[in-house]
Amino acid sequence: MSTATLTILESQSPCSKLRREDLKPGECLCTYCSAKCCKYFALPLDEPTTWKDFENMRWFLLHKGAAVFVEEGAWYMLVYSTCQHLQPDNRCGIYETRPQICRDYTTDKCEYDDDWVYDHYWETPEQVEEYAEATLGPRRGGSFRSPKPK
Ligand code: SF4
Ligand code: SF4
Secondary structure, eight states, X not given: OOHHHHHHHHHHOTTOOOOGGGOOTTOOGGGGSOOGGGSEEEEEEOXXXXXXHHHHHHHHHTSTXXXXXXXXXXXXXXXXXXXXXXXXXXXXXXXXXXXXXXXXOOSTTOSTTOOOOOSEEEOSHHHHHHHHHHHHOSOTTOOOOOXXXX
């Protein structure tokens, strides 16, 4: 299929998402979003440099919904968890008293059209061990990989 055909099909798809640049004056981008920014939180993380650091990172990732990513050289712990005040229609249920971090966040550089591709991304303890071995070499005392289920 040619690129031109693909582009036409994509623009006709009922599932296609409004492009940021097609927003009409007075409209809010959030109206067209599934509230992506209310479904996770991320915190800065020091870059792990020792096996102890990587063991801590492994512990994070033993928890459901946790991940670690690197973007532009900065490390973050990511937790996929929907805010308990997000309403079924994707509006904020405590809009008047929402936290300052939500007030400060704007659509200008938000993740509306972000494809969530990072420089590095880990979501399993096994990936942590592989990365740690590649950067630090074999761990003294042996692997901390989980045993394979029998
Ligand atoms: S700020 Fe961006 S990511 Fe958050 S709900 Fe609005 S459009 Fe979606
Ligand atoms: S308080 Fe409101 S704006 Fe903030 S994360 Fe929760 S639902 Fe979203």
